[in-house]
Amino acid sequence: MFARDIGIDLGTANVLIYVKGKGIVLNEPSVVAVESDSRDVFAVGEEARQMIGRTPLNIETLRPLKNGVIADFDVTEAMLKHFLEKIEGNGLLSKPRMLICCPTDITKVEQKAIREAGEKSGAKKVYLEEEPKVAAIGAGMDIFQPSANMLIDIGGGTTEVAVFSMGDIVMSSSIKMAGNSFDADILNYIKKEYTLLIGELTAERVKIDVATAFPGSRDEEMDIRGRDIISGLPRTITVTSEEIGEALKESIGTIVEAARQVLEETPPELSADIIDRGILLTGGGALLHGTDQLLAEELKVPVFVAENPLDCVAKGTGIMLGNIDRINKKPRTG
Template sequence: MLSKDIGIDLGTANVLIHVKGQGIVLNEPSVVAIDKNTNKVLAVGEEARRMVGRTPGNIIAIRPLKDGVIADFDITESMLKHFLTKLNVKGILSKPRILICCPTNITSVEQKAIREAAEKSGGKTIYLEEEPKVAAIGAGMDIFEPSGNMVVDIGGGTTDVAVLSMGSIVTASSIKMAGDNFDAEILSYIKKEYKLLIGERTAEDIKVNIGTVYPNGRNEEMDIRGRDMVTGLPRTMKVYSGEIEEALRESVAVIVQAAKNVLEQTPPELSADIIDRGVILTGGGALLHGMDQLLAEELKLPVLVAENPMDCVAIGTGIMLDNIEKLSKKKIK
């Protein structure tokens, strides 16, 4: 049995794996639960995510990736090994070729860490590609033409903004402001305004269910539970969409500014193409209510959300695996 080529979207929030010929076969949270006393891995992925904030003292749920790069090498390796074993992608005599995506401005040391983690978890040849480029391909953009395409990929740890032409990135920016920061802002807003402590999972639920970044874009409410900071007892209260917009305003302004900076550095001919083609939004952050409206208003450009924004990078790796021979020239030694 031969091994299969696989593409990995190694995200701060989720890991998606695309196996050549099979499509996306895995989509699980990038979380690992370990026993602090023995350093033994107890759970990986969805099972470990359910433990976040709910474990006894000796068990900790770790997210080994931070801001799109590896923060804990050994645990990232264990997580990748677990996923690859689960998928059974190794051949009897051969190892799979792996294509992994990374943010645009990571250092060579961070690139090396990603490559080594993939090698140690069972990869033969490792290819690294820049995330916004792969996301643009996965969103169905033809980036190999001599015309400008702009993509804004809002993930869990980083937001990548890039203008692409002729199959390469012309101008790009990667900022450490994305989904995780939104959760943290909601958490601190509720702590400050209502003296109520909530967990990361609750903050994420608020963002998904009633959150918006467009003023007056949504008018919904939600009951949340947490610990009262004054009495120390559990308490339930209501939060509203308008408050979440207020909590996220500053964070979203950073993303808007990054997009403006990239546009300012873009050659005029490509800028003209972007007016025709619009900006494509990918990544989980693209699903945040009002993000497309806000960017369209601020950039004065049409902004479209990709069809499956969460899966764009993984779909893109699949398309690139079909042309892996062309990539071999760009393999990172």
Template structure:
């Protein structure tokens, strides 16, 4: 039995695995539950995510990736090993070749950590590619042509903005403001405005259910429950979309400012191409209500959400695996 070539989108929020010839075979949260008494892994992925904020003291729920890079090497390695073993991706006599993605601003030390984690998890040869490039390929952009393409990849830990041409990144910026930051913004807003403590999962639920980043574009309401900071007792409040827009405004405008910086540094010929082709939004953050409208208004360029934005990086790894011998040597 021969091993498969696999592509891994090692995200702060989710891990997606693409197997050559099969497509995306795994999409699980980047979460691991560990028993601190025995150092044994209790759960990985979705099973571990359900435990966040609900475990006894001796069980720690860890997100081993922070801001797009490995924060806990051992746990990341164990998580990758778990997924590769579960999918039976190792052959009887051989190990798979792995293409793995990382943000544009990672250091050589961080890149080495990602490569080592993939090798120890069972990779024969590990290739590393920059996330916005792979996301652009996955979104169907012709980045190997001599024309300008711009992608804004809104992930869980980082937002990557890049202009690409001739198969390479011309100008780019990566900032540690993304989906996780939005969750924290909502958490802080509720704490400050209502003296109510809520968990990460509740904050994410609010973001998805009633969240928007474009003023006055959504009028939804939602009841949420948390712990009153004064009495210590459970309490329920009602939030609306306008409040969430205000809570997220500062963080979202940091990403907009980053996109403007990248456009300002882009050669004029490529800028002209971007006006014609538009800018593509990829990653989970692209699905946040009003994101397309806000970027179009602020950047004065047509902005589109890629088809299946969450899967773009994983699909991009698949396309690159098809041409592994040609382009990754």
């Protein structure tokens, strides 16, 4: 009897859990439905996500993680416990060692909150590691050579831009602009241009099925339904790739500028390596149509989307778990 080491991609949009020897065993939305008065947990993960915008007054849906850090400690702890209990049938026993990923710029207090949430959910020991570094390893980058690799990880709450050399981060930037921001942009655009209220799940579908980051690269249209602000009645409209791309322009431009700033501050020898090797995109935002094309045009560097970009962080935790005894950083405390 032993406890398996586990890695957790504790994302604003999704939680992925990697169990050593088994691979990724869980991928669920970071959503919890609670009873409004008692705060008792009603549903977690995909079941709770399906309830967004559809719950009665006594139930509310929450995202306990915001911008890659814990916004609601108790709900995060309950969510982690639920997910760990769910995978126990897959061979996870009590008191595992846990590797959790976090943004590069979080504070000591935020680090402590993540560590405590892991411990209270049943971990024997919690290790924290910077998300872009784990994503790079999971995407297959050899970051331990004395040459540069650059990665842009576009998650749900944050975008992490990092340049690596000799196994560590040389330059980095973390901004609170990512997939959830795109959803909000679409929701606000529809409200402003069409006086139509739509839900979060509808905005996400529009992003996936219609949106593009690169003008002229996609020509789709989609019928969406919502509630007319003026009449209060249901109404259907049609949106196109071109107009949704325009709605996302400012947010995507912020990500481009963050990447440009990191490049401008990177030492010249490493910049030369990046020109040769290009930039790798990971995270769910890497799947936004045309993102690689736009970044390549704006930064004048080849840009590639990682294979299975959503899984890179979780896969990276698995690789690092294989060497967990040699991780020279002690578990971080506040």
